[in-house]
Amino acid sequence: MSQTVDRALSILPLLAEGPADLGQVADRLGVHKSTALRLLRTLHEHGMVYRQSDQRYRLGARLFALAQEAMENLDVREIAHAHLVRLNESCGHTVHLAVYEENEVLYIDKVESRYPVRMYSRIGKPVAITVAAVAKLLLADLPEHERRALAEKLDYPMYTSRSTPNATAFLQELAKVREQGWATDLGGHEESINCVAAPIRGADGRVVAAMSVSAPNVVVTADELLTLLPLVRRTADTISGEYSGRNPAELK
């Protein structure tokens, strides 16, 4: 592993917390100012960091553009999008699409609720992995040992009284989810918000993504939301079919 690159990349999460000046960056990296300067310069040339008017550094525009492009190239996302919109049109609630990647689950698409009350979430944001319905589906499909290892390693923040409290409970929940082929989150992340989710599978049957419908209590009760389950599952299955049907489009 490359030390120089390692150091340079370590600067990014550091700047993500907020702007910092050269001295601060050097200190937190544990290197000499001049070294930090040269690393920052290289990052700058690539547009990864930006020097604002007060001389301090922040993350740069290229970063957004990259994240953007990367997202748009995801095949599942492309295939799923139209279906998500249609689902939103027929039920009106917020629809999410998420994938698992290296110990994180993240939203890669979202169609906003048509009701005035909206939930907070954002594409690209890592999901509350221990409680979100989509996360349960994605993790439930991991190979046994990987799933256990991950479960042990996670934190279990008690967002609400119904959050998953620990690894044991989590693994149990995952087993259930795996069994039934769908998942819910009933107020486990935010007291008043419920979700139902279904898995999207590739040709080999493995779960490649998960989608969910979320709505706050004030709009529909948990029971009412559950009546949408068949629709959500059907949508997910349609996407699965389309995804496994065609060979992953080779671009260019």
Next chain:
Amino acid sequence: MSQTVDRALSILPLLAEGPADLGQVADRLGVHKSTALRLLRTLHEHGMVYRQSDQRYRLGARLFALAQEAMENLDVREIAHAHLVRLNESCGHTVHLAVYEENEVLYIDKVESRYPVRMYSRIGKPVAITVAAVAKLLLADLPEHERRALAEKLDYPMYTSRSTPNATAFLQELAKVREQGWATDLGGHEESINCVAAPIRGADGRVVAAMSVSAPNVVVTADELLTLLPLVRRTADTISGEYSGRNPAELK
């Protein structure tokens, strides 16, 4: 400037085009496979790239998370958001917030139209810089020489017949925008979409961001959209006031 970091960072835009295997990466970088491997490994450890099941590399999740965090830390964005939402509620159209950074203009916030017909755009996406109303405002405020230099350097794609055709026309347009303190884009990017935009200024009077309201012809005519101008300008001014009023919140 650091060669190693330079090479490593060059991998990212390359992967943004689509997944690639080790050989391809090495070739396009012009380095030996083993070198490419080690760079990719380091990128991997930082979650910047991800190795998919077919062994090929793609951009990784951390990239999204970083872009995400960076965006949320922008003070203008935070201050403006509530006002954008309110504006959207009162007029129903899509509202955008954009900033300028190193030869690019990018959207940093967006409130979706409440009409069924939506326009395509996405937070983090670089804006069509030669035609977008927000871009004109941001560039019009650059110091003379920088503005000229940039204008010369740009491409002027003819998205529609009303797109800005060349540097001369662009500079002229910028002068006008600078003069009047607001800007429009009447079908310059997409034939049927119009925008009106107003600048958000910091305490020193410099333009720090720009906001716009966009709507397709099928919903309102350009003339009707222009009647919203006073409202847009008022909103922008309110945000400007709030932004220059408080000292930029030092976090942590």
Next chain:
DNA sequence: GGGCGTGTTGCACTATTTGCAACACTCATT
């Protein structure tokens, strides 16, 4: 089982990066 096309590792060489110390610059303070 031989022949590809991958990705991976150990090693010797030297080019690249590093920390230092000295220098520039801006801003307060006196």
Next chain:
DNA sequence: AATGAGTGTTGCAAATAGTGCAACACGCCC
């Protein structure tokens, strides 16, 4: 004006850290 503390910046010599090579380890197809 002059001093000083706080920044960011550059040239240099030392050596660490990165490089390409060549050999190896796979998996896959014929």
